[in-house]
Structures are given as structure tokens and as C-alpha cells.
Amino acid sequence: MALRKRKSADGDAESRFTPKNAKNVLAVAKIIGPALIPVVAPHVLRGLGEVRDRYDRGRARRLGVPIEELARFSGRGGALHARISGAAAAITELRERQDATADDRTFADRGETTLRQLAAAVRAAERMPTARRKAAHKAASTELDQLEERLLNRLGV
Structure with missing residues (x-):
């Protein structure tokens, strides 16, 4: 099926799509x-x-x-849940190190408690109105940033 060609002002042929051609x-x-x-x-x-x-x-x-x-990290708080999971794994690694001190174990216990609370807060925020959810996620992210920084210092990274 050929489309009609017509000459443009500069002499080139251009195709013209008409209702009949469309039909x-x-x-x-x-x-x-x-x-x-x-x-x-x-x-x-x-x-x-x-x-x-x-x-x-x-x-x-x-x-x-x-x-x-x-699939475990879906929803609006998925990225925070992933960060919390990663921090929990690092805390477990800190606790199980050969050279872990009693202070490291105490830090790990408090850190796990904090992570459980943060995870619960992020899950609860899923059902909040947008403004409240964003504020809750921001607060959880700030708390997680601080915990991750202290954890990295303890791990020597």
C-alpha cells in the first residue's frame, strides 16, 4: 500500500497520511x-x-x-527496610568477631533493639498519610545514619 506523495516547497517528496490511508x-x-x-x-x-x-x-x-x-523490601519503606537489614547483618558480624569486646557486645545489643524499633516504625509509617509517612521515614533514616556511622567506626571501616 503506497502513501500519496506530494512535493514540498523545497522539492522533496513527503508522505501524506490521509483518513483513507488510515482506514x-x-x-x-x-x-x-x-x-x-x-x-x-x-x-x-x-x-x-x-x-x-x-x-x-x-x-x-x-x-x-x-x-x-x-520481595521482602517492597513498598514505600523498602529502601529503609533494606538498610535496616544490612545494618542488622553488620551488627551480627560485630558481635561474632573474634576480637569483640564486652563493649562491642553491649553496642550490638542496643543496636539490635534500635533496629527493631526502626523497622516497626517504618512498617507503621506505610499506612500513614503522605506528609506523616515522609516525616517518619526521614526520622528513621537520620537515626539509621547515626547508627551506621557508629557501627562503621567500631568495625574499623
Whole structure:
């Protein structure tokens, strides 16, 4: 099906899409479309699956968690939950070190308590109105920043 060509002011041919041409394209699509669906659908579905996989892998990388655990960190507080989980793992590592002192163990106990409270606050904030949720997330993030800084100092990083 050829589109009508018309000369523009500078002498180049440009295509002109008319209502009649659009109607013809739709008529052809109605005839050919159903025959192409069984051929095209598997490729489209595979492509969509690949796009979703790449999106999930990128999101997991941004949160710093394995892709298998990505579902645990969903929702508006997902990034905070991921940070809390990472801090909890680091506190466990601090406690289990060979050269951990009694002071390190005390810090680890208080840190775990703080992390449990932060996790509960972030979960509760999920159902709050936007302004209150953002304020709660900001407060939790600030508290987590301070805890992570003290933890890194204790780990010698």
C-alpha cells in the first residue's frame, strides 16, 4: 500500500497520511493481525519478561540486596527496610568477631533493639498519610545514619 506523495516547497517528496490511508491500514491490520498473534505473542511475552527481570535486578542492586530477597523490601519503606537489614547483618558480624569486646557486645545489643524499633516504625509509617509517612521515614533514616556511622567506626571501616 503506497502513501500519496506530494512535493514540498523545497522539492522533496513527503508522505501524506490521509483518513483513507488510515482506514486502509486498519482494514489490513484486521485481516493480518489475528494471524500474526500466535507468531508474535511468545516473542512479546519473552521480551516483557526480560524487561521485568532487568528492572528487578537494577532495583535489587540499588537497594543492595540479593534479587531473591527483593520481595521482602517492597513498598514505600523498602529502601529503609533494606538498610535496616544490612545494618542488622553488620551488627551480627560485630558481635561474632573474634576480637569483640564486652563493649562491642553491649553496642550490638542496643543496636539490635534500635533496629527493631526502626523497622516497626517504618512498617507503621506505610499506612500513614503522605506528609506523616515522609516525616517518619526521614526520622528513621537520620537515626539509621547515626547508627551506621557508629557501627562503621567500631568495625574499623
